[in-house]
Amino acid sequence: MPRHKRQGLSRLTRYLVGHRLRVAGLAVVGVLSAAAPVAALLLVQDAIDEGMRKQDSARLTRDVLLYLLVNALAWVLQTTLVRGLASVGQSVVLGLREDLFDHLTKLSLRYFSQQKAGWIIARLTSDVDALSDVLSQGLTTLVVNTLTLLAAVCGLFILDWRLGLVALVVLPPTLILTRWFQVKSHAAFLRVRETISAMTAQIAESVSGMAVIQAFNRERAFLAEFDSANDANRNTNTYAQLLNSVFFPAIELLGLIATAVVLWVGGRMVSDDTLQIGTLVSSVFMLNLVFQPLQELSDLYGQVQSAGAAMEKISLVLDEEPDIRNEPGSTPADRIEGDVRLDHVTFAYGKEPVLHGIDIHVPAGGCLALVGQSGGGKSTTAKLVGRFYDPDDGAILIDGRDLRTLELRSYRRQLGVVLQDPFLFAGTIADNIRFARPEATDADVEDVAHSVGISRIARRFDEGLLHTVREGGAGLSAGERQLISIARALLADPRILILDEATSNIDRPTEILIEQALDRLLRGRTSIIIAHRLATVRRADEILVMEHGRVTQRGRFAELLASDGPFRRLASELEGAQLQGAADLQAEPVVGSRESNSARVASSEPE
Numbered sequence: 301m302p303r304h305k306r307q308g309l310s311r312l313t314r315y316l317v318g319h320r321l322r323v324a325g326l327a328v329v330g331v332l333s334a335a336a337p338v339a340a341l342l343l344v345q346d347a348i349d350e351g352m353r354k355q356d357s358a359r360l361t362r363d364v365l366l367y368l369l370v371n372a373l374a375w376v377l378q379t380t381l382v383r384g385l386a387s388v389g390q391s392v393v394l395g396l397r398e399d400l401f402d403h404l405t406k407l408s409l410r411y412f413s414q415q416k417a418g419w420i421i422a423r424l425t426s427d428v429d430a431l432s433d434v435l436s437q438g439l440t441t442l443v444v445n446t447l448t449l450l451a452a453v454c455g456l457f458i459l460d461w462r463l464g465l466v467a468l469v470v471l472p473p474t475l476i477l478t479r480w481f482q483v484k485s486h487a488a489f490l491r492v493r494e495t496i497s498a499m500t501a502q503i504a505e506s507v508s509g510m511a512v513i514q515a516f517n518r519e520r521a522f523l524a525e526f527d528s529a530n531d532a533n534r535n536t537n538t539y540a541q542l543l544n545s546v547f548f549p550a551i552e553l554l555g556l557i558a559t560a561v562v563l564w565v566g567g568r569m570v571s572d573d574t575l576q577i578g579t580l581v582s583s584v585f586m587l588n589l590v591f592q593p594l595q596e597l598s599d600l601y602g603q604v605q606s607a608g609a610a611m612e613k614i615s616l617v618l619d620e621e622p623d624i625r626n627e628p629g630s631t632p633a634d635r636i637e638g639d640v641r642l643d644h645v646t647f648a649y650g651k652e653p654v655l656h657g658i659d660i661h662v663p664a665g666g667c668l669a670l671v672g673q674s675g676g677g678k679s680t681t682a683k684l685v686g687r688f689y690d691p692d693d694g695a696i697l698i699d700g701r702d703l704r705t706l707e708l709r710s711y712r713r714q715l716g717v718v719l720q721d722p723f724l725f726a727g728t729i730a731d732n733i734r735f736a737r738p739e740a741t742d743a744d745v746e747d748v749a750h751s752v753g754i755s756r757i758a759r760r761f762d763e764g765l766l767h768t769v770r771e772g773g774a775g776l777s778a779g780e781r782q783l784i785s786i787a788r789a790l791l792a793d794p795r796i797l798i799l800d801e802a803t804s805n806i807d808r809p810t811e812i813l814i815e816q817a818l819d820r821l822l823r824g825r826t827s828i829i830i831a832h833r834l835a836t837v838r839r840a841d842e843i844l845v846m847e848h849g850r851v852t853q854r855g856r857f858a859e860l861l862a863s864d865g866p867f868r869r870l871a872s873e874l875e876g877a878q879l880q881g882a883a884d885l886q887a888e889p890v891v892g893s894r895e896s897n898s899a900r901v902a903s904s905e906p907e
């Protein structure tokens with residue numbers, strides 16, 4: 301057995317820890333239930349040789365009664381074993397699935413952006429199912445048949461050692477055949493699992509991208525791709541079945557040969573009077589007890605191979621080290637002030653850095669805006685502050701402490717994030733808002749929803765905040781999704797709030813409402829706002845222009861507009877029409893009461 305497979309299996313034994321006593325009990329039951337049919341055959345031999353041939357009717361009666369008793373006992377043992385093993389198997393599957401999901405939630409965004417969603421889903425579904433099949437049904441087959449096989453071989457030698465030796469002539473070809481099958485089918489089943497996961501990945505991608513597929517008339521192309529994945533799956537499956545079709549009949553044939561040899565040699569021994577007829581009869585039956593389990597085991601072998609291959613795939617996920625984790629010696633951040641400093645941060649998703657030595661300082665309670673061309677590194681900066689990634693060089697300091705030394709959960713609890721592509725879960729609008737703080741009361745949720753203007757859009761729905769949202773936020777407009785995710789971030793009562801293009805799809809009047817709410821709710825809290833709209837960043841204490849992963853300009857809104865630089869270029873490119881109105885503001889101080897600021901912005905907006 302290859303080394304990695306043993307690792308996979310030993311990984312499973314971990315889930316048996318709580319069931320040691322049960323497993324030990326089942327092992328005893330297993331041995332007894334395997335011994336039962338062998339004992340029954342020994343009784344048959346005794347009944348024929350000692351009872352019938354010697355016309356000892358008392359012995360015959362005793363043997364028959366014992367025969368019935370042993371078989372009744374075997375039946376009880378077998379039922380107990382099947383039930384026990386199935387429940388042990390299922391608890392292993394339960395533990396594994398739990399661990400797998402738990403591990404997934406710990407993995408960083410880097411992992412999820414590299415791995416296809418369908419591939420990951422296949423690990424938790426079809427792979428775990430393959431294991432589940434083996435563990436619930438297969439485990440019983442494995443245990444019962446292995447033990448029966450061993451017991452039957454022993455029984456054969458107990459009946460007559462010479463016949464036992466004769467039967468062994470088929471052992472070498474059986475071993476060779478089995479080994480061949482093992483090697484071939486292992487590779488085949490690995491491929492089967494690969495094609496299954498390729499298919500799952502393809503389905504998952506198509507389902508989530510169906511609108512685009514249909515919009516660009518790519519249905520046929522996707523169907524063709526799916527067909528080829530499907531074909532590949534059929535081919536590997538057919539090949540695996542071909543292996544079966546060679547192997548199983550061959551094993552059966554070997555069984556027949558062994559029986560024939562035993563009959564022939566045994567028959568001669570009976571004629572020579574060195575063997576009793578009952579022993580021969582029982583031996584032939586006993587051979588059945590050798591070859592039938594052998595067949596069932598080989599049948600199971602496919603399943604086990606499949607499960608082994610599945611376990612290898614599952615191990616790939618379980619062995620993935622979460623790159624964002626609590627460093628040893630990290631301490632909880634009880635209440636952070638919100639002073640954020642990026643100290644010469646360099647970061648690369650792959651090889652090429654996308655941030656080059658970024659220095660940023662946002663004092664506690666400050667509001668920083670990031671603007672700049674697409675792909676400039678704004679979202680990346682925000683994600684680093686959210687510790688979805690760690691910088692490759694430099695450090696992020698929160699209240700002067702390296703972010704890596706803050707206990708992750710305690711930090712994230714004080715963080716509110718609205719990502720560029722907000723995600724909503726299936727449930728009501730209220731559920732989605734409450735996601736940030738499950739213990740929040742209905743009143744809290746309504747308050748925050750009202751403050752950012754969701755209640756205005758919720759009025760459109762009969763059930764208001766109880767309107768049901770489908771997975772990913774389907775059924776809502778992009779702006780509505782953003783509103784809900786802003787409310788969600790605010791409900792978290794964050795010390796640091798990150799808004800990545802959070803209001804880009806929201807109409808300006810509603811955005812002003814949100815800004816007023818933010819001014820009120822975020823007093824004394826730090827915020828980092830990423831936006832393309834000038835109006836949105838106007839209220840920031842400092843604006844940073846990011847281009848190609850570098851900060852190319854920084855300053856206040858009015859200062860930036862006054863000087864000839866990237867910001868002015870950006871401004872005229874982005875909203876040239878607005879520039880005139882914005883230029884009017886230059887003379888006025890940008891900071892001051894935010895409330896009046898927003899109000900002024902509101903009145904000066906033409907939209």
Ligand SMILES: Nc1ncnc2c1ncn2[C@@H]1O[C@H](COP(=O)(O)OP(=O)(O)OP(=O)(O)O)[C@@H](O)[C@H]1O
Nearest residue numbers: 413649650654673674675676677678679680681720
């Ligand atoms: N998950 C990722 N894996 C690899 N590269 C990435 C990933 N996310 C972003 N990048 C790359 O990093 C660079 C910066 O991306 P980022 O998302 O930070 O830009 P941005 O300034 O937010 O742009 P936009 O204004 O379009 O949102 C881009 O070149 C992008 O291609």
Ligand SMILES: [Mg+2]
Nearest residue numbers: 678679680720
């Ligand atoms: Mg972005």
